[in-house]
Amino acid sequence: MPTVHVEKDRCKGCELCTRVCPEQALGMSEKINAKGYFYPVAKEADKCTGCRRCVLMCPDEAIQVEVKGKRTAPPEALTGAPLHYCPGCTHGVIHSLIGDAIDHLGIREKTVGIAPVGCSVLAYNYFNVDMQQASHGRALALATGIKRGRPDLAVFTYQGDGDLASIGMAETVHAANRGEKVTAIFVNNAIYGMTGGQMAPTTLPGQITSTTRAGRDVKHAGEPIRMVELLNELQTPAYLTRVSVHDPKHILAARKAIRKAFKYQMDGVCFSLVEILSTCPTGWGQTPHDACGWVVDKMTPYFPLGDKKVPEAA
């Protein structure tokens, strides 16, 4: 019988695991953990089929599942340091997927990651690889410098929408246009999380933020920017795709895309950018579960999922 292992003190009580469990095997604890959160317990352990959806969905690497003596483990390319993100924020899910890709390709010892300015500014604490911390928006300029100096390394940037699509727009467009052989992981959460929930270039029309209190008015603020589509206009070959991490099925698709994006650079094929729709329950004023629903209902119609550009002969 599969066993669910919960590292209870890593848990922030977002309840995303209990929501994605198809068998309702998981419930929440009666007591709180060291952080003050209720955490999942396998209330109906015998119902667990070992599907691992909870493992994929957990943003805090707090759950592992053991099936027939084989236990899931967090990626080696992550340090295991507890993540500082808000409960239910899917930055953590994306970290795990990047860690997975690095492990999968066996490139941990030749990877350099670049942390942005934004909620993920401390990403250098979480990726178990050499890291550089960039000024706001310049991650892809750093990546260019590193890759041009050391073409043998795998270089990735991790950037929010303010970072990559607003202050760093020029760096993004030109790195893509030069066809730098690097991987940009673009976390689109439709808001500036770190500075307290202001409008982002990707904030949806009518979306309320702390600087669009009556909702984004496109007459003054313009329409949200679709980065993948915008970059698709460039003639330089690239891998451009949009994925989402609001449920386990989509997390698996995102995993595939991120692996591909790293593979393209290791093979010297092209620039790649993976745009990932991500939640900001705190900034959006929603529960983690509702935030995942909002990604589906509100974000995906405007930000369609799927590959936009795939390099030829790939």
Add this chain to the structure above:
Amino acid sequence: MEKKLMKGCEAIGEAAICAGARLFFGYPITPQNEIPEYLSSRMPQVGGTFVQAESEVAASNMLYGASGAGKRVITSSSSPGISLMGEALSYMAGAELPAVIVSIMRAGPGLGGILPSQSDYFQATKGGGHGDYRVMVLAPETVQEAVDHTIKAFDYADKYRNPVIILADGILGQMMEPVTFPEPVRPEDLPEKPWATTGAKGRERNIVNSLYLNPDVLEERNWQLVKKYEAMREDVEFDTYHLDDEVDVMIVAYGTVARIARTAVDTMREQGMRVGLFRPVTVYPFPSDALAEAADKAGAVLTSELSTGQMLEDVKAAIAGKRPVEFFGRVGGNLMAPEEIVEQVTALMERQGRSVA
């Protein structure tokens, strides 16, 4: 050693290669375009890389990335472009990354003009970006010195793990003079940088970073950086001309103005005037002690710059009121003629009640 006749900008470019740099990132701006133009063809010849960036913001952040990955790297720009590099300069100083930045000053403020100037002395020596940091600044007077400084700048940058600026003006950039180059450094012979992000193989991972959220940790770091900046005094450089004996007036000037002042000193010496020149070669760290000592043997001091009075502040601080310090500047892209300096010195001597021989 074979002498070559070279333009200042091209000589700086060749010097970078001589120092083992194989990466240049930059964005065009007059009057320094000959540096990127030269390196765009020269870098590939030596297996190096030239990237024309989308802006100086990007170019300087590419510098950060490449330097963080352990490479010798250089950029060049002029006043408005150096303003845009302020961000990366601050981050590189914070993350302790070596890099060489060539600043060929033009007249400002704003778009200003494209003619020579020294109005970015503050920008180079007092910051340019945010935060409590300093960068070493070398101010060459001749094309040969520009070559020597560029090569030295890479060594200083690595020694102190800090950006180093070569501060010159358009005249030096455009002027042709005979130069010699030392034996080139082979990049593969340069010492390893154990802190660089080169892939965490067989070692703990490296992090290049300037973020310290804990105020006590950051304060500690700030004071550590100050210690490093103070240690740079070890490499202070200056030059004197006719200052062995007492003088009535000591001129203080750097770079191109020092060349003009030399001619003025020669003229005045011929007329029997007791005049000499003190030339700061490193303008950060500023040769304050040497200048104060030299001032002890001078009646008065005349600081001359292509600015409205920037180095003047360092001169005054060094001399600390012990001698009168006066100023003569030309700006807007105009130069002073040696005769103007002679006039200024003569007038100063008269004001000081000293006989003009």
